[in-house]
Amino acid sequence: MQILENGSVTSPRGFTAAAVAAEIKYTGRTDLAIVYSKVPAQAAAVYTLNRFKAAPLRETEENISNGVAQAIVVNSGIANAGMGAEGMRLAREMSDCAAEALDIAKDDVIVASTGVIGMPLPMDRVKAGVQKAAKALYPDGGHDAAKAIMTTDTVCKEMAVQLRIDGKLVTIGAMAKGSGMIHPNMATMLGFITTDVNIDNKALQAAFKANIDDSFNMVSVDGDTSTTDMVAILANGQAGNTLLTEGSPDFPAFKQALREICIEMAQKIAGDGEGATKLVECTVTGAATKEDARLAAKAIIASSLVKTAIYGNDANWGRIACAAGYSGAQFDPDKVNIFIGDVQVAQNGMGLEFDEAKATETLKQKKVNILVKFNIGTEEATAWGCDLTYDYVSINADYRS
């Protein structure tokens, strides 16, 4: 597998995109994007588990219940969340407008919004923007789209990878937005993956959902999951490979490539947390079950005490152990070993003498790795997050913007 330079959601064959400044809420920047496949594509999506599931997610879920979509329309600035039945109406109107402008089936649209909640979408501007974007689609439009969906992101998040499936070149592209911390307006985690692989829907769902569980769903910050989180994938078959099914010899290679791109994107999100200065990665190994490993890794990553310790360059193993201890994971406290980078800081559940200077140096890096070994099984999991800083408080104590 190869990572492409300047990869984006339009790197795979048969995808075009465009972004416009619809002036939905922001001025002086683009805020609406369309990603389009020349042919209908196999589609799958995962949605927030928050009970307040925003309108665009419900609309999308309905649209792609048949497993097919041909376009993504996303706006930033206003999330179309907290709007009740009115919100559903607006999401449908936005979706229908895109279908009409692109001359595709009404239910072949994935619709998403991100931004302030509780405000209505100004549909006249949205529709004007959709119509304009629909006429501006071009094969290198991926980067424009990735920029248009940003809210509190400080960096644009996109990439693409390539691999050979059945002798054919297959490309997977991705764009995402969302910070490691959720913005006051619930900036939302949105991810869109495009690929030209020829695959059946069942295999796509299988590859996609497992990978989401190990990537986007392992970005754990302050425990918050917004009303609008969604990750969707479109596979349009334009690479021309023999149809991939779960039994195909090349299916594992595709699944692995998808996994790597999802993990890369998850790291980009985790590291762009509000006020964050560091990406934090925590791996738990030797657990009895996968769920135990996940619970512990996420609890450690989400712990305010661990996050502040990392901000303060403090090799505080006790806080890491404590977080594992309340995570709900089953383990034997007397067998736990903890490492910060290469420095072992705890053995058999107790502190060790260690090289403080080396540990502090490790903690000052832009990426900090924590390893917790449970030593009672073979399951493992990795979670990503960021440090907790003064800037987080500053950003989030400000008045609603």
Added chain:
Amino acid sequence: MQILENGSVTSPRGFTAAAVAAEIKYTGRTDLAIVYSKVPAQAAAVYTLNRFKAAPLRETEENISNGVAQAIVVNSGIANAGMGAEGMRLAREMSDCAAEALDIAKDDVIVASTGVIGMPLPMDRVKAGVQKAAKALYPDGGHDAAKAIMTTDTVCKEMAVQLRIDGKLVTIGAMAKGSGMIHPNMATMLGFITTDVNIDNKALQAAFKANIDDSFNMVSVDGDTSTTDMVAILANGQAGNTLLTEGSPDFPAFKQALREICIEMAQKIAGDGEGATKLVECTVTGAATKEDARLAAKAIIASSLVKTAIYGNDANWGRIACAAGYSGAQFDPDKVNIFIGDVQVAQNGMGLEFDEAKATETLKQKKVNILVKFNIGTEEATAWGCDLTYDYVSINADYRS
């Protein structure tokens, strides 16, 4: 029920206490306390659910498995946690030393420690302190004890209430330590309740555990629960009332008084959070189950986004709704009403126009009340916490002390 002025753990009949400066870790202040009952008492305790259960808790659990105790010995400065088998040995030595110095049964001692983890207790100093305290017990020693157990607390937490049971005056006293946020060294939440009521162990357990669930266990901060949290109760019968059982006509009155004292103490803990400027109380009503109400109330209280909004005097209903949404509680998003103080900020899951100035004024108070109505049932729960401020980051990003 009446709240006593200057109440403490020695307010009930037959209890004495003393505190000494054993110089276990702190200098220039007291750090070890004994609370003693002239006769063996009915005992009950609840312990942390953290898998790293510190040695003193395990020792106490063993000692009072027969439902009887006669003394509490507590030290601050060193938690005797993260010490493995060595820690168990030290906890036992501390417990045995107290039993000997007080001339009581070996297993009639409740032992607790709070402070730095991963350091051994200096047993020579502990034993010298225990022996000195055992000789200094006096009927007004409760306040001294409450001070000796403080670690990062900014205020001493104690109180006592009185009521009539079976025509007799019954007193319940309490002391606690622990801040709304858990200190770098896992300051621990410790609570000790003394009463002279005459009660059987089964009734005591029943009254105690239910009340702990609605008070100390509803203090939710950053989700962290330390390795050393414990709340214990001693009931020595010295009030001379007819033995209370679960069927006694006065049992509900006793249970209610215990409830109120536990809730008061929980609020004191929640409001003394690191860096906290406000106590936050969140009540969820109209839930289908008690568990749903608890989950939602705790998630709201523990949410970094809600906590920073409160710090910033921001009436941000969206963050409150979002926290309820990921809490795991079952509810209908379209029926949720949210109030900040008396100001309604959301109805049927959507924002309302509201008096911003009034809401901001409410948020500037030392105690902020959030009310969330689920409107689908009759169960309710209340949780307590505090705001998230720059000082929290400052305190917790400092190097391990």
